[in-house]
Amino acid sequence: MAFLLFFLAGAAGGVLGGMGMGGGTALIPLLTVVCGVEQAAAQGINLLSFVPMSAVALTVHARRGLVKREGIFAVILPALLSSLLSSLLAAVLPSRALRKMFGAFLVALSAVQFRAAYFEKNRQKSARIFSKGIDKRKNLW
Amino acid sequence: MRKIDVFGGVAVGVANGLFGGGGGMVAVPVLKAGGRSAREAHATAIAVILPVSACSAAVYLLFSRVPFAIFLPVALGVTAGGFAGAELLSRVRSSLITLLFAVLMLAAGVRMLF
Numbered sequence: 001m002a003f004l005l006f007f008l009a010g011a012a013g014g015v016l017g018g019m020g021m022g023g024g025t026a027l028i029p030l031l032t033v034v035c036g037v038e039q040a041a042a043q044g045i046n047l048l049s050f051v052p053m054s055a056v057a058l059t060v061h062a063r064r065g066l067v068k069r070e071g072i073f074a075v076i077l078p079a080l081l082s083s084l085l086s087s088l089l090a091a092v093l094p095s096r097a098l099r100k101m102f103g104a105f106l107v108a109l110s111a112v113q114f115r116a117a118y119f120e121k122n123r124q125k126s127a128r129i130f131s132k133g134i135d136k137r138k139n140l141w
Numbered sequence: 142m143r144k145i146d147v148f149g150g151v152a153v154g155v156a157n158g159l160f161g162g163g164g165g166m167v168a169v170p171v172l173k174a175g176g177r178s179a180r181e182a183h184a185t186a187i188a189v190i191l192p193v194s195a196c197s198a199a200v201y202l203l204f205s206r207v208p209f210a211i212f213l214p215v216a217l218g219v220t221a222g223g224f225a226g227a228e229l230l231s232r233v234r235s236s237l238i239t240l241l242f243a244v245l246m247l248a249a250g251v252r253m254l255f
Contacts, residue, residue, distance in 0.1 A: 009218065024165070054194070075149055098159075
């Protein structure tokens with residue numbers, strides 16, 4: 001039963017992760033808030049399970065030509081360094097502190113997401129209006 | 142090397158290491174600033190996060206913060222879900238998902254803060 005619950009939580013996080021939409025930010029609260037896993041453990045589980053998942057997702061995206069690699073090492077190299085230092089910090093911090101910090105991080109991210117959703121919606125709307133205009137012109141001909 | 146890549150990279154690593162996830166959410170706007178479309182940025186973010194996650198995961202493993210009894214079912218689910226998500230990316234309206242996800246994040250974040 002527990003196995004199934006953990007599998008389902010993983011699948012939900014994995015769908016978002018495979019879309020490049022922050023699978024971890026979904027999986028970690030699912031594991032802690034819903035399944036009662038400790039914060040530090042949830043973070044470690046998310047990081048390690050991301051490795052095989054992203055390998056699979058990347059092959060799908062690469063086949064569609066969506067992965068644009070030019071210049072990504074300028075992002076990866078500083079990220080590797082800061083992740084090493086910050087995961088060492090996370091390793092010595094108590095789970096309770098990690099959980100609070102993660103909560104604050106989620107609230108901040110959701111604000112950014114609300115803004116992004118608003119702009120995406122407006123762009124899609126104007127794209128629709130534009131294509132309708134073209135349709136009308138076609139009818140005139 | 143552009144400044145936004147370096148500073149963005151540092152932020153990606155901090156989120157990934159300290160919060161154990163969410164580095165991709167930081168990487169997407171950085172990659173968009175590099176001239177990629179939304180879909181390309183989402184897909185490329187995974188290529189950025191893969192080595193960074195492996196690095197953070199190694200540290201978490203070293204400090205034995207990965208319980209394997211939970212890791213195994215979760216990793217199976219994540220990998221299966223990840224394949225489905227990758228297939229879905231080209232088919233769904235992203236604004237709807239972004240909005241839904243924002244609501245969920247806000248709720249989870251508030252719950253974890255208090």
